[in-house]
Amino acid sequence: MxxxxxxxxxxxxxxxxxxxxxxxxxxxxxxxxxxxxxxxxxxxxxxxxxxxxxxxxxxxxxxxxxxxxxxxxxxxxxxxxxxxxxxxxxxxxxxxxxxxxxxxxxxxxxxxxxSLPFTQETVSRLASESLSKLFVDLMGVIRNKKIMSEILGIEPTEDENELFKSFFVQYYDLWLPTDERRKELLNKFQEKSILVLNRYSNKHN
Structure with missing residues (x-):
């Protein structure tokens, strides 16, 4: 020592x-x-x-x-x-x-x-289940994988697994956040969504 x-x-x-x-x-x-x-x-x-x-x-x-x-x-x-x-x-x-x-x-x-590996695996599973439900809810609102790709800032894809992987990485903290962190991440998603949706709306007007 x-x-x-x-x-x-x-x-x-x-x-x-x-x-x-x-x-x-x-x-x-x-x-x-x-x-x-x-x-x-x-x-x-x-x-x-x-x-x-x-x-x-x-x-x-x-x-x-x-x-x-x-x-x-x-x-x-x-x-x-x-x-x-x-x-x-x-x-x-x-x-x-x-x-x-x-x-x-x-x-x-x-x-x-x-057992740290077991604990990490359990945490990862719980996080995945929680974020998967949130992702499904958001996809139910967006209803367009290309738009979701832009919101997440990735190359356009129709692969829902790829979309979820990106969402999981970017919004992992949403599975067990503080109130402040939850508000921060949801605001981030909302702002990106509005920006992308407005862009698509202008294209079709």
Missing amino acids: ADVSKEKIYRFVVSFHVNLLNDPRFEKIELPQDKVRKNTKNDRINDLLGVQLSRLEQVLSEQGIVVYNRTIQGTYLDAENIIEIKITEDNITEQSDLNERKSKSKLKVRSIVP
Whole structure:
């Protein structure tokens, strides 16, 4: 930790190979009784990862390292016997806020993600389903793939899959937006739609 400063705030992520979730050694690890909730496999995995994360947090705390955003996650690494630890500077919060963040009352963010690939796949599926419904609704209003192509700023196409791919990339944030972001993206689509529709209207007048 030679490059880590006690005067800065950090994010901490520890990653292990996701295949270890099916390793029988998981069942043999003893957990403190106060950390055990239920006997289901998923609960045990979450309890175990929580304990491991707490131990790593303790090491950082003993070194005087300020970390208020920490994660333990299962992902695909080069080998199953690798543990990857990343400590990066937290630039979201102003460093001048360091003293406040050292306060015990400051909210800490703690994430336990047993399988990052599964989580990402689930999020992607939910986003796709949500945006697909919105896209279908918008196509029901536009009713012209060439016009939709222009609204999306792509080469004219009759391929609805290509149109959806472009819509998905440009308006991905609409699936779970803040009110401000939703308004921003819908206004963007509306403005482009009006511009293109007016152009088509003028051509036929």
